[in-house]
Amino acid sequence: MIWVNVRPALPGLRVGVQNRVSMTSAEPSRQAPADPCADCDARGESVCNAIGDEFLPRLAEATQVTHIEPGQCFITEGEKADAFFNITAGSAKLYKLMADGRRQITGFAVRGHFLGLAVSATYAFSAEAIEPVRLCRFPRAKLFRLLADFPALERRLLERAATELVAAQEQMLLLGRKTARERVASFLRAQALAAPCGRPRAMVALPMRRGDIADYLGLTIETVSRTLTRLRAEGIIEIPDQTRVLLRDPARLARAAEG
Amino acid sequence: MIWVNVRPALPGLRVGVQNRVSMTSAEPSRQAPADPCADCDARGESVCNAIGDEFLPRLAEATQVTHIEPGQCFITEGEKADAFFNITAGSAKLYKLMADGRRQITGFAVRGHFLGLAVSATYAFSAEAIEPVRLCRFPRAKLFRLLADFPALERRLLERAATELVAAQEQMLLLGRKTARERVASFLRAQALAAPCGRPRAMVALPMRRGDIADYLGLTIETVSRTLTRLRAEGIIEIPDQTRVLLRDPARLARAAEG
DNA sequence: CGAGGGTTTGAATTAGATCAACTCTCGTGG
DNA sequence: CCACGAGAGTTGATCTAATTCAAACCCTCG
Numbered sequence: 014m015i016w017v018n019v020r021p022a023l024p025g026l027r028v029g030v031q032n033r034v035s036m037t038s039a040e041p042s043r044q045a046p047a048d049p050c051a052d053c054d055a056r057g058e059s060v061c062n063a064i065g066d067e068f069l070p071r072l073a074e075a076t077q078v079t080h081i082e083p084g085q086c087f088i089t090e091g092e093k094a095d096a097f098f099n100i101t102a103g104s105a106k107l108y109k110l111m112a113d114g115r116r117q118i119t120g121f122a123v124r125g126h127f128l129g130l131a132v133s134a135t136y137a138f139s140a141e142a143i144e145p146v147r148l149c150r151f152p153r154a155k156l157f158r159l160l161a162d163f164p165a166l167e168r169r170l171l172e173r174a175a176t177e178l179v180a181a182q183e184q185m186l187l188l189g190r191k192t193a194r195e196r197v198a199s200f201l202r203a204q205a206l207a208a209p210c211g212r213p214r215a216m217v218a219l220p221m222r223r224g225d226i227a228d229y230l231g232l233t234i235e236t237v238s239r240t241l242t243r244l245r246a247e248g249i250i251e252i253p254d255q256t257r258v259l260l261r262d263p264a265r266l267a268r269a270a271e272g
Numbered sequence: 273m274i275w276v277n278v279r280p281a282l283p284g285l286r287v288g289v290q291n292r293v294s295m296t297s298a299e300p301s302r303q304a305p306a307d308p309c310a311d312c313d314a315r316g317e318s319v320c321n322a323i324g325d326e327f328l329p330r331l332a333e334a335t336q337v338t339h340i341e342p343g344q345c346f347i348t349e350g351e352k353a354d355a356f357f358n359i360t361a362g363s364a365k366l367y368k369l370m371a372d373g374r375r376q377i378t379g380f381a382v383r384g385h386f387l388g389l390a391v392s393a394t395y396a397f398s399a400e401a402i403e404p405v406r407l408c409r410f411p412r413a414k415l416f417r418l419l420a421d422f423p424a425l426e427r428r429l430l431e432r433a434a435t436e437l438v439a440a441q442e443q444m445l446l447l448g449r450k451t452a453r454e455r456v457a458s459f460l461r462a463q464a465l466a467a468p469c470g471r472p473r474a475m476v477a478l479p480m481r482r483g484d485i486a487d488y489l490g491l492t493i494e495t496v497s498r499t500l501t502r503l504r505a506e507g508i509i510e511i512p513d514q515t516r517v518l519l520r521d522p523a524r525l526a527r528a529a530e531g
Numbered sequence: 532c533g534a535g536g537g538t539t540t541g542a543a544t545t546a547g548a549t550c551a552a553c554t555c556t557c558g559t560g561g
Numbered sequence: 562c563c564a565c566g567a568g569a570g571t572t573g574a575t576c577t578a579a580t581t582c583a584a585a586c587c588c589t590c591g
Contacts, residue, residue, distance in 0.1 A: 130437065167426055236580075
């Protein structure tokens with residue numbers, strides 16, 4: 014068995030860190046804004062919104078805004094888990110690797126996702142940017158201090174973890190018991206709902222590669238491609254280009270996702 | 273495709289509830305012991321140990337000790353999530369069903385497991401006893417009051433959820449990318465470690481049926497059986513009876529679980 | 532225009548599923 | 562005490578969905 018979908022992780026990767034620098038390009042003249050977290054356009058989707066406006070400077074003090082380029086790895090499975098991450102823009106894939114290169118993508122993270130929750134001293138998965146990622150990096154100790162001071166934040170994290178767990182169980186059902194057709198259809202439906210921008214969209218963005226979809230669904234690239242082609246031939250979807258899919262018949266797609 | 277591993281859930285099942293009754297049969301004469309949670313032999317493994325001894329009466333007030341017989345279902349997917357559960361004895365299987373009967377077991381719960389974490393108003397999975405189960409049932413409102421009063425309990429739940437999430441990701445890797453042989457070997461290794469009783473055991477108890485193992489590993493009963501037979505033929509395991517497996521060569525089993 | 536990476540399509544192969552006996556154990560009752 | 566039957570597990574023979582191998586097909590970009 015040979016597995017080639019994998020791009021090796023870049024081990025000693027350096028990422029550019031900008032500490033408390035506002036990303037608002039409309040105001041390039043202001044240096045060191047009083048409160049970068051107040052300007053954060055991901056505040057609505059993020060766990061940090063458990064912290065009231067009056068404490069935002071305290072929040073800003075605990076975090077570093079960081080940019081990650083596509084293909085760069087910002088969490089590596091097995092390495093010391095010394096920080097937590099909150100994605101504020103872009104998208105990333107989370108995955109586990111086996112010794113022989115087999116890969117399972119356990120999820121895609123977009124704006125508002127919080128990464129790194131782990132009791133263990135090391136990360137249980139790797140994370141790599143798909144589109145350019147902007148994220149807030151919380152050193153372990155600082156986050157724990159925040160948690161101690163803001164119980165609402167801890168509650169929010171618990172809710173997030175519970176939601177992730179439910180999603181993981183759904184994914185186990187998909188991986189263990191669904192056919193290729195059902196997996197692809199389920200994936201398209203989920204992507205339509207999971208978009209960071211509100212209501213279910215008919216036009217689904219697929220910023221990840223076919224190999225990523227395959228490794229997320231437990232299939233091969235070829236099977237994903239064939240299945241998408243089939244769904245298009247049946248008039249259920251349209252594929253204007255490789256990064257987008259139009260859901261032309263959501264009802265039939267829903268039926269294809271179940272029995 | 274026909275799927276027969278499934279035993280239909282019993283919908284309107286009644287379970288016997290004993291409110292704050294000590295299970296210690298050695299002291300049948302004492303009625304209404306001052307502090308049942310202090311006697312709890314699962315306290316070491318349970319999240320409740322985040323609550324100090326001095327507050328145990330408060331804890332006991334919030335919970336009901338309940339017994340579940342094998343085959344009985346005490347959580348049903350889709351139903352109103354009005355309670356949380358802490359298993360204190362026995363074992364249960366957690367699973368999701370598809371409309372046509374396909375089943376994915378998402379985990380096995382033993383002493384110390386906390387169930388029902390969910391933001392949603394309904395349970396995302398079903399739970400059915402395998403061996404006779406003893407559990408503490410926490411009505412939703414009472415647990416939330418406990419969480420508000422004991423931040424350490426909330427922290428403990430967050431740790432648990434994070435640990436479960438890591439396990440779920442490992443299971444996704446298994447379901448999405450491992451061969452039948454690797455799945456069965458991984459399962460046996462995990463069971464040897466996950467036993468509620470401390471260190472890895474060479475003799476692994478398998479209280480669940482072959483069909484349960486199959487639905488947990490995303491395989492069929494026949495494939496599980498054949499794979500176990502093969503591992504036995506290779507001298508890696510012994511199968512004294514259907515409910516137990518002896519790990520005869522843990523090193524080779526570990527190799528069988530990976531590439 | 533040509534190279535190279537990603538994707539699609541086609542043909543051959545296979546791991547695991549399906550179908551079908553057969554075995555084992557255990558409880559029941561004549 | 563033993564025949565019987567039911568449920569669970571095992572084993573064998575076939576089948577198939579998805580993988581593997583192989584080749585074309587697109588884009589994009591220098």
